[in-house]
Amino acid sequence: DADVTQTPRNRITKTGKRIMLECSQTKGHDRMYWYRQDPGLGLRLIYYSFDVKDINKGEISDGYSVSRQAQAKFSLSLESAIPNQTALYFCATSEGESTQPQHFGDGTRLSIL
Amino acid sequence: GQNIDQPTEMTATEGAIVQINCTYQTSGFNGLFWYQQHAGEAPTFLSYNVLDGLEEKGRFSSFLSRSKGYSYLLLKELQMKDSASYLCAFLDSNYQLIWGAGTKLIIKP
Numbered sequence: 001d002a003d004v005t006q007t008p009r010n011r012i013t014k015t016g017k018r019i020m021l022e023c024s025q026t027k028g029h030d031r032m033y034w035y036r037q038d039p040g041l042g043l044r045l046i047y048y049s050f051d052v053k054d055i056n057k058g059e060i061s062d063g064y065s066v067s068r069q070a071q072a073k074f075s076l077s078l079e080s081a082i083p084n085q086t087a088l089y090f091c092a093t094s095e096g097e098s099t100q101p102q103h104f105g106d107g108t109r110l111s112i113l
Numbered sequence: 114g115q116n117i118d119q120p121t122e123m124t125a126t127e128g129a130i131v132q133i134n135c136t137y138q139t140s141g142f143n144g145l146f147w148y149q150q151h152a153g154e155a156p157t158f159l160s161y162n163v164l165d166g167l168e169e170k171g172r173f174s175s176f177l178s179r180s181k182g183y184s185y186l187l188l189k190e191l192q193m194k195d196s197a198s199y200l201c202a203f204l205d206s207n208y209q210l211i212w213g214a215g216t217k218l219i220i221k222p
Contacts, residue, residue, distance in 0.1 A: 004155075042117070042200070042212030043156070090155065098208035099144055101158035 003027045006091050006105035014113050019078045021108050023091030031094045032074040033102065034058075034066060036087040043090065049074055050096075081112045115139040117213040119201055124219045125191055133186045133199050133216045141206020147175050147186045148200040150215065156200055159186070188218075196220045 004025045013019055023032065034046040045058030047066040055066060063085060065077045078085055088109050092102040117137040125131040135145070144163035148156040162168060162177035162184065174187040186199055198215040205211055 040121075040214055042202075042214045044212075045210070098204055098210075099161065099163065101146065101161060102156075102210075104155035104157070106155050107153075 004091060004093055004103055004105040006089075006108050008108060009106065010109045012111045012113065013081055015082055017081050017112075019081050019110070021076045021089055021091075021110070023074045023076070023105055025072050025091075025093045025103075027093055027103060028071075029093035029103070030071065030096050032068065033092040033094075034064075034074070034076045035090045035092065036060070036085075037090060037107075038087050046076065083112050086110060086112045115205055115211060117201065117203060117211055119199075119213040119216045121214070122217045122219065124221060125188075127191055127193060127220055127222050129191050130187065130189050131191060131218065133188070133218065135184045135186075135201035135213055137182050137184075137201075137203050137211070139182075139203060139205050139211070142179060143204035143206070143208055145177055145184050145201060145203045146210070147184075148202070150198045150200060152197070159199075191220050193220050193222070 007022045030051050033048045035043040037043050044060050046064050048056050049068045052068050067075050088107050090107050091105040094100045094102045119135045146161050147159040149159050150156040160175040162175050167176045172189045177184045198217045200215045202210045202212040
């Protein structure tokens with residue numbers, strides 16, 4: 001079983017819809033991250049959380065929100081989806097220091113029409 | 114400001130050696146990571162360098178020069194499965210990861 005699981009793996013939806021992407025992990029890591037990846041661009045950080053009561057905005061948080069329901073679960077919501085949010089979304093986890101590597105889920109490919 | 118740069122695409126031959134460069138500019142630096150990402154898959158960790166010098170892990174080695182703002186990933190005895198994108202990312206003064214756009218490596222028989 002994957003250590004970092006993202007659901008759904010693929011989603012096609014329409015402009016204006018609310019969407020939730022879910023991430024769960026069995027690695028026991030405190031830190032969790034949400035990124036988006038677009039062709040020709042590096043990974044861009046949307047939100048991150050260092051523990052259950054900690055939520056921080058990343059580089060591109062506008063239009064997104066997150067919820068850290070438990071140590072193992074971190075969900076990303078798009079309140080009203082727009083076409084330029086079409087991208088590949090990754091969840092990642094890491095141990096308690098920034099010098100530790102991040103472990104990524106398999107990604108969610110999101111298309112907004 | 115800070116930025117990071119790596120070539121968009123490289124081509125190499127199976128069995129050969131390839132060096133993928135990464136240059137960065139930042140006022141504060143706390144180490145540099147390399148990740149491998151096969152098409153449509155998750156990035157996976159390859160290496161982390163915080164001190165100058167070369168670190169070897171099997172066929173893969175990573176080098177860092179902090180004074181030059183430069184790192185490279187060296188892949189030896191290339192195999193077809195090494196066809197992937199290679200992402201470099203550095204930790205800035207606030208321990209935030211700044212990612213490069215990735216280098217797509219194409220291996221030809």
